[in-house]
Amino acid sequence: MIIYGEILIWLVPVIAALLSPIIAHISRKLTHAVSITSMGISMIIAFTMLVDLIRGKVSYYPGNEVLGVIPFSRTMTWIPLKHIIGVDIKFGVLFDPLSIFMANVVAFVSFWIFIFSVGYMDKEPDIGRYWFLMNLFVSSMLLLVLSSNLLEMFITWEMVGLCSWALISFWYKSRAPSPDPRFKTEGEYNAHCGLKALLTTSFADAFFLVAIAIVGYVTMLSMGEPTFDFIALSENLSWINELVRLGILPIFSIMLLSGPLGKSAQFPYQEWLPEAMAGPTTVSALIHAATMVKAGAYFVGRFYVLIYEGVHLYNQTLPAGIDVFFLIAAYIGTFTAFLAGTQGMVAKELKKILAYSTISQLGYIFAAFGIAGLLMYQEAFLAGSLHILAHAVFKALLFLCAGAILHTVHTKYVYEMGGLKKYMPVTFYTMLIGALSLSGVPPFAGFFSKDAIIHVAFQNPKTQVLFIVLVITAIITVFYSFRMIGLVFYGEESDHIKKLASEHELHDAPLVMKVSLIALALVTIIAGIFFEPLQEILEGRIIDSSDLAASIGEYLYHTFISPLLPLTIAVILIGFLPAYYVFIARKADPARIVEGNIILRGIYRFLINRWYFNAMYYKIIDGVRGFSNQLRKIQTGLANVNILYMLIALLTALILLILM
Amino acid sequence: MTSLPIQVYFALSISLLAVGFYILSVKRNILRIILAIELMITGANMAFVILGYWIGNGVVDPLIRSIVIISMGIASIVAALAIAFVILIFNKFGTRDIRKLRKLRW
Structure with missing residues (x-):
């Protein structure tokens, strides 16, 4: 890692954020350049951290090397409050496989979204505000995943929420007619959507803050001094026993989980995310793929690692009763996956389909982390982490494709699209790759991670219920993915498209947008190969480069030739065939099928009303x-x-x- | 100087405060309200002076005297500023009734 990399990785985007409103008055191109350069620097620093992890050694300064496989942090006192509340508020950066892995995911995906933004926001007059918020958003998220204690994490957590509010309601001045009859203009609607996101997540975070305060209290009881540091909490798990002794562990678990559930739009806080589509599509991509919603999943993963390392690295007994936290996470995740998936089947707006699929896929991640903590099962944790990566890449890809489509056709309703395949070939093929990955078709990235999650749920008798629901959700996922592809790219051109085509030539995305689409699509295709080394990194093992190829081959072989392979094929076929019949080949009219059957009509009405x-x-x-x-x-x-x-x-x- | 008992001066101070409070809670005219605030400040200053005399063995404690003089100066500044506001408000809205000045809008 380069010197002071742990500070520069988030400080460079902050500086770019502060500069961009000023530079925007001088030159638009320079503003784009500054933001992309800053994100590129962050990405490179994150990558050097990963390289250090692979080498097994992290070096900050020449001659000061630390073994990379053991988590450690660099902290300093930020606000000295020792004499007032008994604890100094620390500020620091934590290095462990999970945080460095997440920092890489965030920086990499954000970089490509930033490049796409240059093309997407080319006509936006208020570009300074846009880059200010985007840079601040990403740097908050980077600091969130790297933060070394709960309080610091909470502060960055709220910064992420604040930036998302400002970005969702970015077009608050728009005078276009509102999509919702309750508002006069689209601008008012956008502001309402941003506020809904902020209020929902803040409501959830209030409980989270109480849980953090409880952590401070019980650590004071058990260790004599309040501490929020992740490593300190991990080294001494007796604070959980203290919670059990006080009899507040279940309530504490619900409160602690509330924050992540709100951030990741899981049940019962799932309603803010579909509305968060009001912002620019690049913002949606950033919220869904890299920042914001991943924060919640990351926290559950972090909590699992905390317990796991306490048991296996610091040799303590597993505190009884903590599995209730993970039990709730697993069941809520699974239920949300199903809930959002069913809503995705009937959504009418292109971005809303993707929004529901995000909620659904995050449900998978929560289920995986929940199972991991429930059974202290490392495989499940790895599966969930890899799904974070796979989902980040393919969801960013899908959203950017949706952005390219919206940029061209000026409507967000899928029924007003259709037949776009011949006008936008690059967007079509990249979006198809994204959809295949989302459906879990081999050999795309989504297949490996989703298959792994379903596999761990299958292996354990305790989680059979989850397994069944997750498989049903996988079928639904395949169905709505191909429904989306079919409605947008196949079939007859709608009147709207015909009108656009006659007025001016419908064009594919500009070059700068194509570049990031293709880059993300390539990563989606080849990411599966890197999953085996990534797993080793996440487990804290040092990669042995001599038999890397052999172990990758073995991993791929085991994944493809698994006992669940027939199930995977069956899932894909059951989901794909109806979608193909109705939406791609257009052999039947979906509206008539639904209207003709009273049960289907009832279900449709139930789902369309969320x-x-x-x-x-x-x-x-x-x-x-x-x-x-x-x-x-x-x-x-x-x-x-x-x-x-x-x-x-x-x-x-x-x-x-x-x-x- | 043979003086009245200290409680009499306190009663005067508290009655000034009470009158000020009464005017504040009942009257609508801004000028009256400003006068009421001045009355209350006077009452508080008076209490200060009495206490200073009480601890000062025959003379008012110089520290307390200086504090009270500063307080009186500030009170006069506040009054001047407030009356300037009243003039502006009256010119702009044509009323001295605070019930009609409820909205922080222009």
């Missing part, structure tokens, strides 16, 4: 708002009345003083 969760949440919110409106009446704004309140409060205080 299982009525969204409506229910709005009902609750309206109830709270009604209550607040009543309560607001005591806030008159009259100075006289306020003085009276003051008088009442003074008298009450006086009476209390006398009574005591």
Whole structure:
């Protein structure tokens, strides 16, 4: 790693963020260049960290080498509060396989999204604000995955949420007609969507913060001093026993899990993510692939590693009862995977299909990490981590393809597309690769990781229920992936497309967009080969380069010729054939099939209304708002009345003083 | 100087505060409210002076005297500023009634 790399990796994007609003007044091209250069530097630094990990040694300064396979951190005191709250707030960077792996995923995917942005945002007047927020977003996420303690992580966690709010409602000035009848303009709708994301995740984070405070309390009881440091928490797992002794472990688990569930849009917080599509598509890609939603999954993985290393690296007994955290994570993840997958089957907007698929795939990751922690099963953890990587790459690819399509056809409804294959060949083939990877078709990246998750669920008798639901969800995934491809690229051209084609030539994406599409597609194709060395890195083993080829070959062989291979083929066929029949070959009219059958019609209505969760949440919110409106009446704004309140409060205080 | 008992001065101070409080909570005219604030400040200053006399063995403690003088200076500045606001508000809105000035809008 280069000197001060652990600071530069997130500081360079911050500097670029601060510079870009100023440079935007000078030259647009320079702004693009600065942002992409900063992201490139971050990517290179992340990559050097990975190389250090592969070599087995991390060196900060010449002559100061540390064994890379043991997690360690570099911290400094940030806010000295020792005399006030008994603990200094530390600021630091944690190096372990998981954090460096995540930093690489984030930096790599963000880099290609940034390059795509140059083409996608070419007509955007407010480019300074865009780059400011994008750079800040990515640097917060990099610092989040590298942060060495819970408090620092929470701060960056909220920074990620704040940036996502600003980016989702980026086009708040738009005067176009609103897609939702409740709002006057599209700008108002966008602002509402951003606020919905911010409020949902912040609501979840409130519980998360309480859980972090509980960690401080129980570590004070068990170790004599509050600590939030991941390594310190891992070295001494007695704080979990303290939780058990106090009898608050289940509540603590739910609270601690609440933050990740909110961030990753899992049940019951899943409703913000489909609305988060209001922002520019590059922002959606960033939120879904690299930053934001991955933070939640990362935290569950981090928590698993914390427990696992406490047991295996620091030789402690596994604290009883902590599996409740992972049990909830596994079941909620599996349920959400199914819930969002079914909604993806009927979604009408291109980006919403992808949004539902993100929620669904994150459900897989949560299920994998949950199973890992439930059984202390390293295979499941590896499968989940690799699915983070695979999902990051193919979801970024799919979103960027969707961005290229939206950039050309100016509509977001899939039923207004169709027949785009001949106009946009590059986008078609790259999007097809992304969809194949999402469906888990071999040999694309998604196949390896998803297959591994289903495999670990299958192997253990405890998780058979999860296995069944995950397989059903895999079928649904294949179906909606090909529905999307069919509706966008095949069939008759819609009236909208015909009109566009007659007015001006429908063109494929510009070169700068094509470059990143092709790069991500190539990674999707070949990533499977690197999964075996990545697994070794994540396990903290040093890669033996002599028999690397042999072990990769063995891994590929085992994955392809697994007992689940017939199941994989069956899943793909069951999902693919109806989608092919209806949406690609267009042999039947989907609307007529649904209308003709009363059960299907009921299911359709249930799914298109998002299982009525969204409506229910709005009902609750309206109830709270009604209550607040009543309560607001005591806030008159009259100075006289306020003085009276003051008088009442003074008298009450006086009476209390006398009574005591 | 044979003086009244200290409680009498305190009662005067507290009654000034009470009158100020009463005007603040009942009256609508901004000018009256400013006068009420001045009254309350006077009452508080008076209490300070009394306490300074009480601990000062026959003279008012010089520290407390200086604090009270600063306080009176600040009170006069506040009053001047507030009356300037009143003039501006009256020119702009044509009213001195605070109930009609509820919105922080222009």
